Amino acid sequence: MQETLQQAGVTSGQEQSGSNNGSDDVNVGQTERWASALVGGGLALYGLTRRTWSGVVLALVGGTLIYRGSTGHCYMYDALGVNTTGTGSANPLVSVPANRGIKVEKSVTINRSPAELYSFWKNFENLPRFMNHLESVKVAGEGRSHWVAKAPAGRTVEWDAEIYNEKENELIAWRSLEGADVDNAGSVRFEPATGGRGTVVKVTLKYDPPGGVIGAAIARLFGEEPSQQIEEDLHRFKQVMETGETATTERQTSGSSAGAGR
Numbered sequence: 001m002q003e004t005l006q007q008a009g010v011t012s013g014q015e016q017s018g019s020n021n022g023s024d025d026v027n028v029g030q031t032e033r034w035a036s037a038l039v040g041g042g043l044a045l046y047g048l049t050r051r052t053w054s055g056v057v058l059a060l061v062g063g064t065l066i067y068r069g070s071t072g073h074c075y076m077y078d079a080l081g082v083n084t085t086g087t088g089s090a091n092p093l094v095s096v097p098a099n100r101g102i103k104v105e106k107s108v109t110i111n112r113s114p115a116e117l118y119s120f121w122k123n124f125e126n127l128p129r130f131m132n133h134l135e136s137v138k139v140a141g142e143g144r145s146h147w148v149a150k151a152p153a154g155r156t157v158e159w160d161a162e163i164y165n166e167k168e169n170e171l172i173a174w175r176s177l178e179g180a181d182v183d184n185a186g187s188v189r190f191e192p193a194t195g196g197r198g199t200v201v202k203v204t205l206k207y208d209p210p211g212g213v214i215g216a217a218i219a220r221l222f223g224e225e226p227s228q229q230i231e232e233d234l235h236r237f238k239q240v241m242e243t244g245e246t247a248t249t250e251r252q253t254s255g256s257s258a259g260a261g262r
Contacts, residue, residue, distance in 0.1 A: 026072035033069040040065025042153075104205045104227045108234040111198040112241045114190035118169045120241065121188055130236035133229050145174075149182075157181035183208040201237070203230055 028036070044062030047055040068074050110117060120126055124145045128134040135148040135156060143163040151157045159180030165173035165187070173187035184207035191200045205226060239245060 028068060028072045028074050030072075033072050035069070036065045037069030040067075040069060102207060102226070104207075104230050105202070106227070106230045106234055107200055107202040108238050109193050109198055109200050110238045110241050114192060114199045115169045117199055117201060117241060118172070118190050122172060124174075130240050131229070131233045132236075133226075133233075144177075147176075159184070201234065203234060205230060 040062045042062070044059050044066065047057070047059030047062055049055070050058070123139070124137040124147075125139055127137050133150050135150060137148075138146045140146060140160075143166075145161050146158065147161055148156055148158050159176040159182060161174045161176050161180075161184075163172060163174050165171060169190060171187065171189050173185075175185035176183055184205065186203065186205040188204075189200075189202040191202065193200050207226060
């Protein structure tokens with residue numbers, strides 16, 4: 001087990017304590033350190049109560065996150081060349097810096113015109129109708145909105161966002177504002193498909209999850225990893241726009257009209 005964790009860039013605090021005394025070794029941002037410590041404590045406690053092999057693994061991962069939060073050093077980040085402390089120059093207009101976060105790109109072809117799809121998506125309050133991980137989006141005016149999304153273990157995360165780039169019937173791009181629980185930025189493009197077969201909808205999402213790359217891996221264990229979510233969301237979007245219905249968890253359909261809420 002110890003060898004496996006070392007190969008993944010994860011070692012115990014006792015073995016590595018001598019190499020993290022200097023500030024130069026700190027490569028985990030303050031918010032991420034707090035998140036790592038909190039998530040790690042929860043995983044460690046949950047794992048210890050299981051009294052199973054999987055519980056032992058969860059406890060070990062939890063202990064690693066606690067160590068990561070307390071020291072501010074991540075060996076996996078060392079290997080990937082990632083630093084989330086924000087000590088370098090930062091662009092205040094960028095929600096997720098280039099050397100941070102996780103990027104997801106997905107696309108789907110929908111048998112509707114770019115204008116129809118753009119009009120529906122532009123009203124962000126429509127998004128929870130096909131994005132299952134969103135609880136709500138409230139439009140505040142002047143291109144700003146407030147988002148509430150589901151998180152692992154039945155929790156929620158919230159953020160305010162703004163549209164910073166928009167081309168009618170072609171592009172909508174948004175980013176989270178300061179104070180977001182999860183820093184993120186996204187865009188959706190509407191491009192005519194070849195042969196008049198409708199529209200290719202391309203979604204790009206970049207996000208910086210609490211706990212960084214490790215936090216994303218934990219979310220994946222709970223089945224809530226964004227690349228899976230976006231792919232499923234786009235298929236539901238296709239259903240809504242082409243049939244006016246979406247499949248429910250029981251594989252039945254909801255008869256809501258795609259035109260409502262525009």
